[in-house]
Amino acid sequence: MKKNFLKSSLQNASFNIVFQILSRSLTFLMNAFVLRHISQAVIGVMNVRLLLLESTILFLSREAFRRACLSKTVDHNWVQVINLLWLTVPLCCTLCLFFGWIWLSVLETPSSSITPHYRIGVWAIAISCVIEMCVEPLYLVSQAFLFVKLRVVMDTICLLIRSVTFTTIVLWWPDGAVVAFSTAQIVAVIAYAVCYYCYFSHYIKQRKKNDASTVDDDFPFTSLSQFLPNLPSSGEQVVDWKLCILTWSFIKQGVLKQLLTEGERYIMTLFSILSFYEQGVFDVVNNLGSLAARFLFRPIEESAYFYFSQLVHRDIPISEQNVDQINEASTVLKQLLRTVVSIGLVVLAFGQAYTRLALLLYGGSKLAIGLAPMLLRTHCFAILFIAINGTAEGYVLATMDAKQLDRFNHWMAILSVGFLLVSWLFTTLFGSVGFILANCCNMIARITHSILFIKHQYKDTQFRPLDGIIPGKLFSVALITSFIITFLSEVYFYDKSKTTHFVIGAISFFTVVSVWIFEEKELFTIGIQKFRRHSLVSKEN
Structure with missing residues (x-):
């Protein structure tokens, strides 16, 4: 194919x-x-x-x-x-x-x-x-x-x-x-x-x-009934047992991942720590804070998992696989991580000064006061960790063999118990903000595991996909400067003129993005070249 x-x-x-x-x-x-x-x-x-x-x-x-x-x-x-x-x-x-x-x-x-x-x-x-x-x-x-x-x-x-x-x-x-x-x-x-x-x-x-x-011979289905259960050819098993074993590994891992992904909701539901009203406020803020994850990080994570699962063999050491394919996979992983880190830092820097304005536009003046702004500001930290973890863990799960997945399941079991305990403890101490803090701790632990796995996987090769994932100096300076400017803007202009506060943020954001594009011009050049080459191939076909 x-x-x-x-x-x-x-x-x-x-x-x-x-x-x-x-x-x-x-x-x-x-x-x-x-x-x-x-x-x-x-x-x-x-x-x-x-x-x-x-x-x-x-x-x-x-x-x-x-x-x-x-x-x-x-x-x-x-x-x-x-x-x-x-x-x-x-x-x-x-x-x-x-x-x-x-x-x-x-x-x-x-x-x-x-x-x-x-x-x-x-x-x-x-x-x-x-x-x-x-x-x-x-x-x-x-x-x-x-x-x-x-x-x-x-x-x-x-x-x-x-x-x-x-x-x-x-x-x-x-x-x-x-x-x-x-x-x-x-x-x-x-x-x-x-x-x-x-x-x-x-x-x-x-x-x-x-x-x-003119028909693509790779597509094996000739009728809609073939999407229903059917008996295979004589001598073949009804299902592929290798896929069954792999599925079972993912099922065991999935239970733990679900606990980690929806941990705060399970704690809210099972232990009734928050009233339904408080749960509603937390959910509204959480949904607003998760826009970046839903718009950008989740599609990137899912596509990255599919891409790496096709290019990297699970059961063969990296050093023994096709050098060109591993070079491509390593380069794409580094570029993806560098990009999502940059996006996460932008959200963190600008989110601190614009949470109240976002909540005001989204849910009205009642939502823009009280606990909601603090929840959304804290959630900006979580977005940075979610961005890194999604791509890194997507690669790890796409390239682990069955034994590594089993060991990963044990690690996730320990992490799940720890996450639930930390969530309960932090919520008792800090209220609903504790859920977000616990999720940050959870993401940091998972990111650490993924980084260690990737380093070990590539230790006997010339490739270093984790080198260079931290954004450049110019971008960092622009980001810190914009954070200070927007923070002062909220203090002096938010109550007097929300339009002025918004314009200052827009100018700062445009400046940061421009600096990032200038500093990452090599990445853009490669992307444009690939796009043009694929366009020419598509026209020829």
């Missing part, structure tokens, strides 16, 4: 970023409007309690299968892979029953004064998760065969339908926010499933109409 994985990975990241910005911007505006119509307590029920249920079920149902089945896709027996992916449906059903019982019978139920529709929300989440699992084979095929635009378009459609449905119902019936949430969840996931199946049905029909010479 002759594919340019770097080009496709970069395209995937680019399309992800562009479409995420467009769709999230619309959702951002809708949420800012809805925040003025429903209480923070209801937001806590929906965005903490119910979305935690969805996140838990979906992550445990599919994440391990996705990571395992996206490794070395050129070698797959697709009948076996499809059969393996359909195991996510019964697994999801089992998880829905188990966690649904916990959410309805074990955890504290919101009082009727907050919402009388909590049970409807739990059932809606369970049903939507099962429907979404029925699309998993099509989703993974689209990723494996580099349908770089499809996933982003489908996710955007789903997000827009959910946002418009929810907003429309809330404006008509503010007291039925949870019902609106449940309806939007079901409608969006049904549209998501229908769009995927319709697209591949149309795609296969179009392939049959084309001449054999």
Whole structure:
């Protein structure tokens, strides 16, 4: 299968970023409007309690299968892979029953004064998760065969339908926010499933109409029924047992990763440390502070994982692999880390002076006072660590063999326990800010592990992917100067003239970005050359 994985990975990241910005911007505006119509307590029920249920079920149902089945896709027996992916449906059903019982019978139920529709929300989440699992084979095929635009378009459609449905119902019936949430969840996931199946049905029909010479022979599916469970050729196993073993390793790791990713929400939910109102405020601030992670870091992390998993072999030492491929992988890793570190530092520097303005625009004057500004300022530190950890750990997970993954699971188990204990301790001492501080400690520990793994992996080679990931001196000076200027601007101009404060920040930001581009001109030159070369190849093809 002759594919340019770097080009496709970069395209995937680019399309992800562009479409995420467009769709999230619309959702951002809708949420800012809805925040003025429903209480923070209801937001806590929906965005903490119910979305935690969805996140838990979906992550445990599919994440391990996705990571395992996206490794070395050129070698797959697709009948076996499809059969393996359909195991996510019964697994999801089992998880829905188990966690649904916990959410309805074990955890504290919101009082009727907050919402009388909590049970409807739990059932809606369970049903939507099962429907979404029925699309998993099509989703993974689209990723494996580099349908770089499809996933982003489908996710955007789903997000827009959910946002418009929810907003429309809330404006008509503010007291039925949870019902609106449940309806939007079901409608969006049904549209998501229908769009995927319709697209591949149309795609296969179009392939049959084309001449054999114009059809990509790599694509093995000739009918939609091949996306359903099928018996393989005689003598072959129903599923690939190597993928099963790798999936099991990712499942064990996934439980721990989920605890680390959603640790603060689990603590809020299980121990009732914060009221639903406080949970709602924390969630609003956390969502606003996570915009950079959703817009940039997550698409980069996912595309980087796919790229490195195709280029670097898991079971062969780096020193014994193709030198050109390892050189390319090492260079891309260094450039990615340097870029995300720069972005994280920019967010940290400008976030301190512009949290109140961002909260004012997002949720109104009530959100811009009290605890929320402190939460958002602290979250800017977490964004820097999240940026580094996402790319570094994405590379590590893409290149570890099964034994290394098992050792990583043990490390994550220890880290999970430590993270939960530190979260509980910091929250007891510092309130909701403690969740963010604990998450920073968690990210630092994971970054340290990834750095040590990468150093050990490349110790017997000439490549040093971790050298040079710290931004240059000019950029650092510009960043520190902008931090001081914007800090003084907030002190002297925020209350008098928010427009002046904004203009000063915009000028400072433009200056910092210009300095970064000047200092990283070599990186831009390489990027432009690659883009032009790929464009010429595409035109020739």
